[in-house]
Amino acid sequence: MARKLKLRIWRGDATDGGLKNVEVEANDGEVVLDLIHRVQATQMGDLAVRWNCKAGKCGSCSMEINGKPRLACMTQVASFPEGEEITVTPLRAFPVIKDLVTDVSFNYRKAMEIPSYEHPKNLAPGEARMEQIDVERSQEFRKCIECFLCQDVCHVVRDHEENKKSFAGPRFFIRIAELDMHPLDMLKNRKQKAQEEHGLGMCNITKCCTEVCPEHIRITDNAIIPMKERVVDVKYDPVRWLGSKIRKREGIV
Incomplete structure (x- = not known):
C-alpha cells in the first residue's frame, strides 16, 4: 500500500x-x-x-x-x-x-599505494598450488564491493582530514591482510608496511567499520586486530630485540 x-x-x-x-x-x-x-x-x-x-x-x-x-x-x-x-x-x-x-578518488590513490601480489619467480604459469584452507582464510576479504562505507565511517579520516595522507583506512587494511595471508606471495613485510606506511597503528579498533559493512566482513576482528598483534610480536620479540642490539653493537647493521 x-x-x-x-x-x-x-x-x-x-x-x-x-x-x-x-x-x-x-x-x-x-x-x-x-x-x-x-x-x-x-x-x-x-x-x-x-x-x-x-x-x-x-x-x-x-x-x-x-x-x-x-x-x-x-x-x-x-x-x-x-x-x-x-x-x-x-x-x-x-x-x-x-x-x-x-569524490572518492582518495580511495583509488590509496589502492595504488598497496604493492600487488608478487608471484614466486621459480613457478611457471600453471605450477602454483594452494591448499583449500589457504583459499578460505582470506576469502571473506574478497567479498569487498568497494562501497567505501567503512572508509566514510572511520573517525580517523572522518573527523581528521589531515590523517588522510598517512592512513589507508579499513578497506585497504583488509586488502593488505588478504595479501599477507597468501601463502605464495613473496613480499613478506606487508604487516610492517601497514604499520609504517599505511597508518595501521592509528586504528583504535572501535569496530565502526565492521558495523556498516554491507557484506558483513569482520574487518576489525579478522584483519586489523590480527595484523596489529603480529606487528607487535615482531617488534617486541625479545630474541629479535636482543639480536638487533648485538648486531648494532658489532656494527653488522
Missing part, C-alpha cells in the same frame, strides 16, 4: 549546499534508492546520485541515511518507523561533487 513520506535531501556542491524537504510516495517493498529516483523523476530533475546495479553488489549508491553510512539500494523504507523523516546526505568523509555524489 502506498504512503506519503517526508524526505530531506542534501543538495549543493563543493562551495555551498543544504537540506531540501520533499514529500514522496512510497510503496511496499521499496528501498531508499527507489524514493530518490522518484524524486529525481518528478520533482528534482537535476538531482545528482550515483548508482548502478541496485542489487547491493556494485557499491555505487553509498550515502548517509539518517546519519548512518548505507547503501541506498539495500535500505528498506519499511525499516523506518511510521512518520519518521528520512534524511539523505552525501558521504561526509569525502569532498562533495554535486548533491549526493562525492
Whole structure:
C-alpha cells in the first residue's frame, strides 16, 4: 500500500549546499534508492546520485541515511518507523561533487599505494598450488564491493582530514591482510608496511567499520586486530630485540 513520506535531501556542491524537504510516495517493498529516483523523476530533475546495479553488489549508491553510512539500494523504507523523516546526505568523509555524489578518488590513490601480489619467480604459469584452507582464510576479504562505507565511517579520516595522507583506512587494511595471508606471495613485510606506511597503528579498533559493512566482513576482528598483534610480536620479540642490539653493537647493521 502506498504512503506519503517526508524526505530531506542534501543538495549543493563543493562551495555551498543544504537540506531540501520533499514529500514522496512510497510503496511496499521499496528501498531508499527507489524514493530518490522518484524524486529525481518528478520533482528534482537535476538531482545528482550515483548508482548502478541496485542489487547491493556494485557499491555505487553509498550515502548517509539518517546519519548512518548505507547503501541506498539495500535500505528498506519499511525499516523506518511510521512518520519518521528520512534524511539523505552525501558521504561526509569525502569532498562533495554535486548533491549526493562525492569524490572518492582518495580511495583509488590509496589502492595504488598497496604493492600487488608478487608471484614466486621459480613457478611457471600453471605450477602454483594452494591448499583449500589457504583459499578460505582470506576469502571473506574478497567479498569487498568497494562501497567505501567503512572508509566514510572511520573517525580517523572522518573527523581528521589531515590523517588522510598517512592512513589507508579499513578497506585497504583488509586488502593488505588478504595479501599477507597468501601463502605464495613473496613480499613478506606487508604487516610492517601497514604499520609504517599505511597508518595501521592509528586504528583504535572501535569496530565502526565492521558495523556498516554491507557484506558483513569482520574487518576489525579478522584483519586489523590480527595484523596489529603480529606487528607487535615482531617488534617486541625479545630474541629479535636482543639480536638487533648485538648486531648494532658489532656494527653488522
